[in-house]
Amino acid sequence: MTAEYPNVTCIILDIEGTVCPISFVKNQLFPYFLQQLPETLAGVSFPLNSASDDPVVKILYGFLADVRVSSEVLEAHITGLVSNDVKDATLKSLQGYVWQTGYDNGSIIAPLFTDAVHAIKTWTADKRVYIYSSGSVPAQKLLFLHVAATNEEGQEDLTPYLSGYYDITTSGHKQEKSSYENIIKHIGVKGSNALFLSDNVNEVRAAIAAGLRASIVIKPGNYDLTEEEKASYPIVRDFDELKL
Numbered sequence: 001m002t003a004e005y006p007n008v009t010c011i012i013l014d015i016e017g018t019v020c021p022i023s024f025v026k027n028q029l030f031p032y033f034l035q036q037l038p039e040t041l042a043g044v045s046f047p048l049n050s051a052s053d054d055p056v057v058k059i060l061y062g063f064l065a066d067v068r069v070s071s072e073v074l075e076a077h078i079t080g081l082v083s084n085d086v087k088d089a090t091l092k093s094l095q096g097y098v099w100q101t102g103y104d105n106g107s108i109i110a111p112l113f114t115d116a117v118h119a120i121k122t123w124t125a126d127k128r129v130y131i132y133s134s135g136s137v138p139a140q141k142l143l144f145l146h147v148a149a150t151n152e153e154g155q156e157d158l159t160p161y162l163s164g165y166y167d168i169t170t171s172g173h174k175q176e177k178s179s180y181e182n183i184i185k186h187i188g189v190k191g192s193n194a195l196f197l198s199d200n201v202n203e204v205r206a207a208i209a210a211g212l213r214a215s216i217v218i219k220p221g222n223y224d225l226t227e228e229e230k231a232s233y234p235i236v237r238d239f240d241e242l243k244l
């Protein structure tokens with residue numbers, strides 16, 4: 001099925017597997033976080049002080065009491081969450097905090113798909129583009145602030161093109177219909193005028209159930225879809241194919 005969306009006024013984009021390769025997240029972002037984790041926890045005293053102003057302590061308080069008893073127990077818990085790609089709000093907040101240093105010192109630059117960068121710039125001439133990712137809103141902003149330039153050395157800032165950011169704390173988990181209802185209500189748009197793009201079929205299904213238009217994005221390195229899934233939903237391989 002090709003994808004034509006003449007009435008769409010806003011586009012809501014997933015990140016991993018949609019605007020950037022899964023390998024960037026799995027082979028760069030997550031390893032950077034795990035590498036910095038022991039040092040991040042080493043700066044914290046256990047038991048945690050609930051009155052602390054330390055930004056790391058404030059985030060760590062989001063974990064359940066039985067895993068924040070010591071640096072060792074907490075590190076093992078967090079490592080397990082990352083290994084299993086658990087979309088845990090406290091983990092996502094901590095990852096955003098740790099990635100900030102990597103983006104600031106140039107260790108991390110986000111390699112967005114060239115067609116995604118082009119599309120975001122083109123669409124925003126007359127439409128609004130939003131992000132909805134399991135990564136925290138601060139982590140999303142960092143990523144779009146530090147995008148690898150597509151036709152020259154260095155990096156560029158795509159945040160001026162984006163109208164808003166949503167994550168699991170603002171809107172709910174990505175496989176739930178209610179999350180998409182929350183987002184379109186917040187944007188102030190009818191579902192039929194909003195297009196959600198994601199590599200994850202369960203997210204696309206939830207968005208359609210909420211009344212949005214939605215397409216599955218197929219990019220190199222994404223997880224395979226079944227033939228039935230490919231036949232059941234609109235597919236986008238190149239953002240320039242989309243008729244908006």
Ligand SMILES: CSCCC(=O)C(=O)COP(=O)(O)O
Nearest residue numbers: 015016025133134135139140
């Ligand atoms: C700033 S996104 C970092 C990647 C991440 O943590 C993640 O969970 C990606 O999930 P998505 O919903 O974008 O597939």
Ligand SMILES: [Mg+2]
Nearest residue numbers: 014016017199
């Ligand atoms: Mg994704």
